[in-house]
Amino acid sequence: MDAVLGWLQINVLSWLKPPKTIQVIDIVQIALIAWLVYRMILWMKNTRAYTLLRGILFILAFVVLANLLNMEVIVWLMGNLSVVAFTAVVIIFQPELRKALEQMGHSNFVNSLMAINRSPEENKRFSDHTVSELVRACFEMSEVKTGALIVLERETHLYEYENTGIPLDAVVSSQLLVNIFEHNTPLHDGAVIIRENRIAAATCYLPLSDNMDLSKKLGTRHRAGVGISEQSDCFVLIVSEETGAVSYAQSGRLHAAVSPSELRRALQEAQKIYDDSARILKKGRKRNGI
Ligand SMILES: Nc1ncnc2c1ncn2[C@@H]1O[C@H](COP(=O)(O)OP(=O)(O)OP(=O)(O)O)[C@@H](O)[C@H]1O
Secondary structure: OHHHHHHHHHHHHOOOOOOOOOOHHHHHHHHHHHHHHHHHHHHHHOOOHHHHHHHHHHHHHHHHHHHHOOOHHHHHHHHHHHHHHHHHHHHHOHHHHHHHHHHHHHOHHHHHHHHHHOOHHHHEOOOHHHHHHHHHHHHHHHHOOOOEEEEEOOOOOOHHHHOOOEEEEEEOOHHHHHHHOOOOOOOOOOEEEEEOOEEEEEEEOOOOOOOOOOOOOOOHHHHHHHHHHHHOOOEEEEEOOOOOOEEEEEOOEEEOOOOHHHHHHHHHHHHEOOOOHHHHHHHHHOOOOO
């Protein structure tokens, strides 16, 4: 016990001594580090890195124990392996790290810094061409009563739901969407998730809404569409297999049986990048019946 306390005194408590003076720059540094740690935890939650973190914590606990018990060989070995291990982690998690850096570049803060150089087309979340293809696909499927569920990602990332489906990474086109939702094809079940102008994944499983105000006539496709729009700021397109009606859900609210022009208008609104997403989400939580 004395050994443990002694070790803690030297290695941990000595660090925790408050500095004699605190300057503004110290507060800025603390805030920056806290923000970085928070972003890293968020990133880890959405990637395989969470499993890695648990592994690293286990190894750290082992190293601390080895230190306490004066296991010099193990401590020496771990110290020398740490550089190799760090390089290995960077190589293994290269796709996740790249994605994280890309996300950082897409963040609101960076976007607002860069906004000055953007063309009107760049200020849109997805292109006018994508909007046209989506409207065309929905109403073509509506005519032949093909059921469809399409989620357009906006500010909130949908990786959690995307991971339940089959990755596609294909350019959005009405033909491809009609093909995906064609009956008796492997990809027709579940939802398609669209990120910017690409279909990220198909057959995704979405959370069902437990909104009691939703019509009892609506089945799970519509409930899933409303459900994901309650959890994020996404825009959801739904084509009913039963009636052929095209609806969209946003902020937990279902806009049932809309016309092509109504759908286009709503999509054009959802296209805008600098919407106040938090405001939309808050508004949507006031659930609405249909
Ligand atoms: N949680 C879910 N996530 C994604 N897709 C789902 C989910 N639940 C159901 N679906 C899709 O909805 C289909 C079932 O639709 P269902 O008939 O129950 O819904 P509906 O709202 O009545 O729609 P429709 O008017 O098209 O019949 C499933 O085959 C599946 O493709």
